[in-house]
Amino acid sequence: MRYLFEDYALDPDRRELYRGANVVPVAPQVFDLLDYLIRNRERVVSKDDLINAIWNGRSVSDAALTTRLNVARSAVSDTGEEQRLIKTLPRKGFRFIGPVREEGRDGRVLADSGGEPEKPALALPDKPSIAVLPFANLSSDPEQEYFADGVVEDITMALSLFRWLFVIARNSSFTYKGRAVDVKQVGRELGVRYVLEGSVRKAGNRIRIAGQLIDAETGAHLWADRFEGPIEDMFDLQDDVTSSVVGAIAPKLQHEEIKRARRKPTENLDAYDYYLRGLAKARWTKGANSEALQLFYKAIELDPHLACAYGMAAWCHVRRKALGCMNDQALESAEATRLARKAVDLGADDPFALCMGGYALAFLAHEFDDAAAFMDRALAVNPNLARAWMLSAWLRVWRGEPDLALEHAAHAMRLSPRDPSMYYTTYGAMAYAHFLASRYDLALACAEQAVRDNPGFLLSTCISAASNAIAGRREQAQRAMSRALEFNPDLHLSNLRDLAPFRRMEDFAIFARALRDAGLPE
Structure with a gap:
């Protein structure tokens, strides 16, 4: 038997x-905790219940x-x-409140405590x-095609600047690209109330953007329109789409708030x-990343004030270092630092430039x-930017703040629930x-999932x-280390901090010692 909830399945x-x-x-204890809460979802489970069931009655601190x-x-x-699945009831206990279906090995539903049978x-x-x-x-x-995708990127970014909106990241929305979709299903899978669809036509010196806003719960069309003009008015047309969507969702929103969210990058x-x-073009491969870098340099050459292009060019150098393919590390690192400084100086109100x-x-x-100051500013300007939350999680790792890293990682995944990368x-x-917090069983579980999703x-x-x-x-450690050295044969303990720039030397020492034991050469 399996327990099904949302898009998860727990197989005891x-x-x-x-x-x-x-x-x-x-980790085993975490699995047991989920299993116990789901099996006992019809009642509130006390702290003592959990300790008896999971820890066999041993003394466990509230913090643990x-x-x-x-x-x-x-x-x-x-x-x-959020507590949408596991709810804490102060001074009473805990309860699994998500709709759960029990399914037999033959796929037959044995019990259903609510929710959509097809797509929770x-x-x-x-x-x-x-x-x-x-x-x-x-x-x-x-x-x-890249141009149409760019229009969607801009509209998504403009909408995400409204703090009272919850906006799904572009990469999750784009998992539906090229597919005939049911907006009700999209709403269920992404956890959203509204869906915006549309089209872009670019012909000669003119552009037409059409859009329709749909209530994902009912399928009702709330707004539909098209906007057409010369290509030099493209940003104004995108602003018109954004304003119309916002006006349909919140008709009483003040005009000044809409105006503040308008941003013309160049x-x-x-x-x-x-x-x-x-x-x-930007991808985690050497060739594609190098090609993207040259395109960003060309954009900078044509507009030396384009902050987001500086940010992405700096990010391409980050990728080159992470991939172990810098030709002259000192020279490229200096160039990347210059680009990053230009990005944050020019893009004081551009969350993308700030986070990258x-x-x-x-x-x-x-x-x-x-870096933390710029990242925090990016999150303040745009709390819907999933990539900023993900990068912030990594930044907190390097700063030695594991709990904050986990919090930001969880938020990134909710904003982009279907993005494979x-x-x-x-x-x-x-x-x-988890490694920094000495929770090595959880670190290993997360590491195995990360490697499974992208071995490179x-x-x-x-x-x-x-x-x-x-x-x-x-x-297993030696096998993983052998794979790492296949990706980057030049990786040694002597240059490890180039790949893993831990701020606290005690964090780096533990990491380096573990990799030495795994077979990383001096």
């Missing part, structure tokens, strides 16, 4: 937690119990603040929530076009305090956070080797 017989087809790594509950919540993308829904946030789906490219040139449309091409530039300053220049990067950050991500492979080494799994 195999002792596995699944999200879709993927296994979610959980809270930590395990938070890890259990994180495993199912819940948080202590994510709980709606406590504020209006929206996903912007990929717009159809109606241009005669299929190569203009007057130079050629520079912006190169920037969009760079975004479309800020992280580059931490990873490449070890300017951790400035978010999972391996965020699980990697969670693995390092060097940081995840290294934390897998370190976690296995500390857990005494010597063979």
